[in-house]
Amino acid sequence: MKVELISVGTELLLGNIVNTNAAYLAEKCAQLGLACYYQSVVGDNEERLCNAIEEGLKRSDILILSGGLGPTKDDITKECAAKVWQLPLEKDQFWALKIREYFSSRGRQIPENNWKQAEVPRGAIVVTNDNGTAPGLIMSKEGKHILLLPGPPLELIPMFEEKMVPFLESLQPGIIYSQTVKLCGIGESEAETRVLDLITSQTNPTIAPYAKTGEVHFRLTAKAESREEAVRLLQPLLECLKERFGDKIYTTTGEQTLEENVISLLKERQMTLGLAESCTGGLLSGRITSVPGASSVFTTGLVTYANEAKEVLLGVKQETLKTEGAVSAKTAEEMVQGLCQRYGVSAAISITGIAGPGGGTPEKKVGLVYIGCQVRDRIVVKEYHFSGNRKKIRESTVTAALVLLRNCLVTLQP
Amino acid sequence: MKVELISVGTELLLGNIVNTNAAYLAEKCAQLGLACYYQSVVGDNEERLCNAIEEGLKRSDILILSGGLGPTKDDITKECAAKVWQLPLEKDQFWALKIREYFSSRGRQIPENNWKQAEVPRGAIVVTNDNGTAPGLIMSKEGKHILLLPGPPLELIPMFEEKMVPFLESLQPGIIYSQTVKLCGIGESEAETRVLDLITSQTNPTIAPYAKTGEVHFRLTAKAESREEAVRLLQPLLECLKERFGDKIYTTTGEQTLEENVISLLKERQMTLGLAESCTGGLLSGRITSVPGASSVFTTGLVTYANEAKEVLLGVKQETLKTEGAVSAKTAEEMVQGLCQRYGVSAAISITGIAGPGGGTPEKKVGLVYIGCQVRDRIVVKEYHFSGNRKKIRESTVTAALVLLRNCLVTLQP
Numbered sequence: 001m002k003v004e005l006i007s008v009g010t011e012l013l014l015g016n017i018v019n020t021n022a023a024y025l026a027e028k029c030a031q032l033g034l035a036c037y038y039q040s041v042v043g044d045n046e047e048r049l050c051n052a053i054e055e056g057l058k059r060s061d062i063l064i065l066s067g068g069l070g071p072t073k074d075d076i077t078k079e080c081a082a083k084v085w086q087l088p089l090e091k092d093q094f095w096a097l098k099i100r101e102y103f104s105s106r107g108r109q110i111p112e113n114n115w116k117q118a119e120v121p122r123g124a125i126v127v128t129n130d131n132g133t134a135p136g137l138i139m140s141k142e143g144k145h146i147l148l149l150p151g152p153p154l155e156l157i158p159m160f161e162e163k164m165v166p167f168l169e170s171l172q173p174g175i176i177y178s179q180t181v182k183l184c185g186i187g188e189s190e191a192e193t194r195v196l197d198l199i200t201s202q203t204n205p206t207i208a209p210y211a212k213t214g215e216v217h218f219r220l221t222a223k224a225e226s227r228e229e230a231v232r233l234l235q236p237l238l239e240c241l242k243e244r245f246g247d248k249i250y251t252t253t254g255e256q257t258l259e260e261n262v263i264s265l266l267k268e269r270q271m272t273l274g275l276a277e278s279c280t281g282g283l284l285s286g287r288i289t290s291v292p293g294a295s296s297v298f299t300t301g302l303v304t305y306a307n308e309a310k311e312v313l314l315g316v317k318q319e320t321l322k323t324e325g326a327v328s329a330k331t332a333e334e335m336v337q338g339l340c341q342r343y344g345v346s347a348a349i350s351i352t353g354i355a356g357p358g359g360g361t362p363e364k365k366v367g368l369v370y371i372g373c374q375v376r377d378r379i380v381v382k383e384y385h386f387s388g389n390r391k392k393i394r395e396s397t398v399t400a401a402l403v404l405l406r407n408c409l410v411t412l413q414p
Numbered sequence: 415m416k417v418e419l420i421s422v423g424t425e426l427l428l429g430n431i432v433n434t435n436a437a438y439l440a441e442k443c444a445q446l447g448l449a450c451y452y453q454s455v456v457g458d459n460e461e462r463l464c465n466a467i468e469e470g471l472k473r474s475d476i477l478i479l480s481g482g483l484g485p486t487k488d489d490i491t492k493e494c495a496a497k498v499w500q501l502p503l504e505k506d507q508f509w510a511l512k513i514r515e516y517f518s519s520r521g522r523q524i525p526e527n528n529w530k531q532a533e534v535p536r537g538a539i540v541v542t543n544d545n546g547t548a549p550g551l552i553m554s555k556e557g558k559h560i561l562l563l564p565g566p567p568l569e570l571i572p573m574f575e576e577k578m579v580p581f582l583e584s585l586q587p588g589i590i591y592s593q594t595v596k597l598c599g600i601g602e603s604e605a606e607t608r609v610l611d612l613i614t615s616q617t618n619p620t621i622a623p624y625a626k627t628g629e630v631h632f633r634l635t636a637k638a639e640s641r642e643e644a645v646r647l648l649q650p651l652l653e654c655l656k657e658r659f660g661d662k663i664y665t666t667t668g669e670q671t672l673e674e675n676v677i678s679l680l681k682e683r684q685m686t687l688g689l690a691e692s693c694t695g696g697l698l699s700g701r702i703t704s705v706p707g708a709s710s711v712f713t714t715g716l717v718t719y720a721n722e723a724k725e726v727l728l729g730v731k732q733e734t735l736k737t738e739g740a741v742s743a744k745t746a747e748e749m750v751q752g753l754c755q756r757y758g759v760s761a762a763i764s765i766t767g768i769a770g771p772g773g774g775t776p777e778k779k780v781g782l783v784y785i786g787c788q789v790r791d792r793i794v795v796k797e798y799h800f801s802g803n804r805k806k807i808r809e810s811t812v813t814a815a816l817v818l819l820r821n822c823l824v825t826l827q828p
Contacts, residue, residue, distance in 0.1 A: 037459070
């Protein structure tokens, strides 16, 4: 079945808020095996909203509208849906009672306009909202369905999860199942070239590549009668990818991020991690510590921006800084050695480079970065040339450091 | 003029990524005085994408498409736009050269499919991409315009800002001029209450408040014949805001970020900065070093996640950690003192807190954070209670630390 998302709200059209609801609903619908080919955003305008609903009903079986169920005059989503299907609005006694309870339990008077929220298009199913005064609604007509959800994510998410999902599941036989295989240390074009035969010959399951900074993800999707059958359909494709990409794949279930993968590899090997950053200035530490529980492996992070800090905190030799420079393979090596020796960590990453826009020279251009990695007694230092602005260079560096650390860890069996 | 946003990408339809590009572009278009009534998302499917472009051209003057300009077979945005306007694709020699340079400077072979990115619909303006291999495109026909942008925000944002904005400005007579006044250390509702009279009486110029984590921004917008006239129109409103908010305003031109402001205050006072982070794990350092030239004031950053690191690197007393705990005002104070004494900085920030989801206790709940700030000889330690998930708590903490440091610096004359 085809589903379509319509987000209603002028604040979305003005870019005041990011449409996280659409991403949430889209992901849920994909998991439910509903094909979503269109999403749209319209403002609180009767003509344009009615048009969007009419157009949506022509091409999709299910419309999910979010936003515009509030008590103010601006909120017209329910009114427009009723108008398109020519249904009168009627007061829902049960929900009127709920509104009365909601306000009296808070010791507040009911604002006059809130009664509007108890009005329901004839025949619609009223869906309880445990976190606000706007009920959700399910309207059905001639095999088509319109679902109305309140806009605030704190109301929309639990309502969708608990009440709308069971309804949507009841509409269809069979399912669509997706799984994401994530790779690092390989470029998008190279990765795609290696699976071109799979892409051109695909029917069911299908495979689609997409790129993130320093990573490539393949989304595998199967249509089947049941989840078990879908998983079975994906198996040969998964095996094929494993064969072609080996340990460039860091997760086949899509559930781990690269930083989570690195932390779990460190845990498996019972190792501790230290980081010394120059041009990334703490971003790598920040990304590592975004993982809850990172503290069990990550003990010390140093942002050694100044040469003096590199000497004092890491024992980088003055001689090295003088002859080779702060941005050099030798400095990266001494930084990583200093980390392991002084702070007793068994794995360490050092970063030194030129993120720009200033600081570049003809010999050492903006984008030149050295990353050192020590895992137990083995030290690797790699030279990189990144392009783009300061932000891009720093982000590319952080991902490259995670990839390098991961590569050094996987070659070391736990 | 009417503008419409079409975001292209199956990963958006499947909810794998959040459409931050749409929010960014919508906000920019609003600032440019373009009316945006529709946003839509379609997948990498020729028929549906062509339909969306055709529909969009019927109701809007300008279509901004983002995504689907990559080198893979999935990327068909340019091809669809050309098809709708029946334009042949031709090889752009200049961009072919850029692609050759891009790969040869990295010592890499050009993957065959990358040549596709040098193909351009006849007559289109090729817009340079400094951060990737997909150029942007501007196509115009019979008073309508189609703008094509690459999907990754790191490529889209600089390209839009630098190249597309001037083009869009050239399409309209007169100008709309916006200026953002940024405040920190004040809540959104308080700030809004204080300017309610200005908001209700506004015509030209207008004033609109926006909340960001820990900050409040007022966007002032004037319509005029020229930039000079617009600036003149804004002057009285600006004076009025300065009078009402005093040094809570850190920039009236919107050109500085909070971290840039802090760094320029440090420079003016010829001070150096040290940071010691626990629960934010390097994010504050990362934000400080996102500013080019931060190295002239920021010398040392420490991520002291483990208690041992707090003792060894900062000289926090074992006694303090034992009796008061790592998350305490006393620990924050000793951290900041250690920074100034041991590393010779004249300003320092320390952060210790519980970002969750684990680690909370009935006495010290998730979200409890202490931030210490030393400026010259003066030490301030503040206690905060943040809500939200790990990410939100860490981001709120970083901003609160910047606000605290700024407040301590502004009371100290340069």
